[in-house]
Amino acid sequence: MGLIVQDKQFVIPGDELATGIDYLPANGAYREDDKIYAAQLGLVNISGRLIRVVNLSGRYIPKAGDNVIGKITNIGFNGWMVDIGYAYEAALSLKEATSDFIERGSDLTKYFDFGEVIVAKIVNVTRSKMIDLSMKGPGLRKLKGGKIIEVSSSKVPRVIGKQGSMISLIKEATGCQITVGQNGKVWMLGSDFNKEMLAAAAILKIEQEAHTSGLTEKIDVFLRGSIK
Incomplete structure (x- = not known):
């Protein structure tokens, strides 16, 4: 009972990862009875x-200066660990999380709790793949509510468009707030579920047709035809 694989081990769909209830499946893994398997x-x-299981297809490679969307996965004495969709988790220190003075032993969940989603900037990536984040800067914040989808990080420039033209088109048509992380995670918040779903559909269409010409016009027609 327990782990069957090692950290950073290469797996294919259907490979058994663990048995028993000591471990929980996250992205790219699933449970069937008392076993956890690779989904990708x-x-x-x-x-x-x-x-x-971190997908190797079009996988995101972190670099300093990237704004990314991530989920809080662990809380320690000195800060938080954040899943940004890479094989290694990123670290958010107390110093880079807030300007507040935090006494030793304080309840850090008052700032960021398990499972909460944030927009943060990568400030450093070491040779050993340690990734440091910061919450200090414009647009860096905790994200509340809404919906998150994922696209290939290589398609992010197409989703954003030249000078933000594509994402602005979707925002205007749906009325949704949209934040695109360089790691391929996209957060959207609309006034209702249908508008969020429309924004998500448009973004996924961009990902699928990123190689085609006249994409802005296609998305404009798609949005106009979907709005009732």
Whole structure:
């Protein structure tokens, strides 16, 4: 009972990762009875009790200066660990999380709790793949509510468009707030579920047709035809 694979091990769909209830499946993994299996081809990432499989297809490579969307996965004495969709989790220190003075032993969940989603900037990536985040800067914040979808990080420039033209088109047509992370995670918040779903459909259409010409016009027609 327990782990069957090692951290950073290459797996294919259907590979058994763990048995028993000591571990929980995360992105790219699923449970069937008392076993956890890989749902996609990639590298195993083990963080505490969580097992995920990081997709190698069009995978995101972190670099300093990127704004990314991530989920809080762990809280320590000195800060938070954040899943940004890479084989290695990123670290958000107390110093880079807030300007507040935080006494030793304070309840850090008052700032960021398990499972909460944030927009943060990568400020450093070391040779050993340690990734440091910061919450200090315009647009960096906790994201509340809404919907998150994922696209290939290589398609992010097409989703944003030249000078933000494509994402502005979707925002105007749906009325949704939309934030695109360089790691391929896209957060949207609309006045109702249908508008969020329309924004998501448009973004996924961009990903699928990113190689085609006249894409802005196609998305404009798609949005106009979908709005009633």
